[in-house]
Amino acid sequence: MNPEPILEFLHAHRSIRRYTDEPVPDADIRTAVAAGQAASTSSAIQAYSVLHITRPEIRQQLAELTGPQKKVARAGAFLVICGDTRRHRLACTSAGTDYDARLEAFLLAVVDASLFAQNMALAFEAMGYGICYIGGLRNHIDAVDELIRTPEGVYPLYGMCVGRPAEAPGPRPRLPVDQVLHTDDWPDDDALMSGLDDYDAVYREYLQQRGANPRGWTEAMVRLFDHPARTQLAPHYTSKGANLT
Numbered sequence: 001m002n003p004e005p006i007l008e009f010l011h012a013h014r015s016i017r018r019y020t021d022e023p024v025p026d027a028d029i030r031t032a033v034a035a036g037q038a039a040s041t042s043s044a045i046q047a048y049s050v051l052h053i054t055r056p057e058i059r060q061q062l063a064e065l066t067g068p069q070k071k072v073a074r075a076g077a078f079l080v081i082c083g084d085t086r087r088h089r090l091a092c093t094s095a096g097t098d099y100d101a102r103l104e105a106f107l108l109a110v111v112d113a114s115l116f117a118q119n120m121a122l123a124f125e126a127m128g129y130g131i132c133y134i135g136g137l138r139n140h141i142d143a144v145d146e147l148i149r150t151p152e153g154v155y156p157l158y159g160m161c162v163g164r165p166a167e168a169p170g171p172r173p174r175l176p177v178d179q180v181l182h183t184d185d186w187p188d189d190d191a192l193m194s195g196l197d198d199y200d201a202v203y204r205e206y207l208q209q210r211g212a213n214p215r216g217w218t219e220a221m222v223r224l225f226d227h228p229a230r231t232q233l234a235p236h237y238t239s240k241g242a243n244l245t
């Protein structure tokens, strides 16, 4: 296999936030889900499921709850990706034993669901669709859950908009490989931080070109992480049967 076209395809990823009105046929959704299922999964537990939201009124309410993010209502399709331990619980119950909820089981579901989702995203992109993950799904997790009525043991993690792209954004620059690849030893903190200066400049330039508030990546991260956010997640997932301790 020639890796070049595949590497080029991977590097061509951009989140797409504006879509044409074209719907996504069920057959394409099934194809992408099957490709998602081909991803590696811890001990084959396949601890995920995906809810395809087709009712326009639910899409509209989810668009409000996620931001508002209009694309959630307007994209060709909207999917909710869930960590799903339901089948494991039922298997234990029918075997006459208790399902032992634990942090490890929750993490397995989050990791499994994310490998599944990213494979699915790539499959959609390979079919010419654009996608955008929607972490805003966790902004009001209780209200979202009332709408989509997940059973115990199922944890909505994020959404995914899918549709034919109506925009062609440039690539959002990533950290240099040397910031994330370390060989045998860890860099010291000073080296890590001073290495960010150049990236901050590149990132600022990228945001400026997009017409967004130009700030370096470091500053953007401080603004994200210097205050509490989505504090209802632990109680919510616990109320749905997760043990997060």
Ligand SMILES: Cc1cc2nc3c(=O)[nH]c(=O)nc-3n(C[C@H](O)[C@H](O)[C@H](O)COP(=O)(O)O)c2cc1C
Binding pocket: 013, 014, 015, 016, 017, 069, 132, 133, 134, 135, 136, 137, 158, 171, 172
């Ligand atoms: C789990 C996850 C949640 C995300 N949530 C949102 C979201 O709610 N709204 C949005 O517009 N983009 C969202 N994104 C897209 C990221 O902002 C985007 O992937 C990142 O800025 C890199 O840009 P790129 O995907 O175009 O390379 C999310 C991405 C991930 C992986």
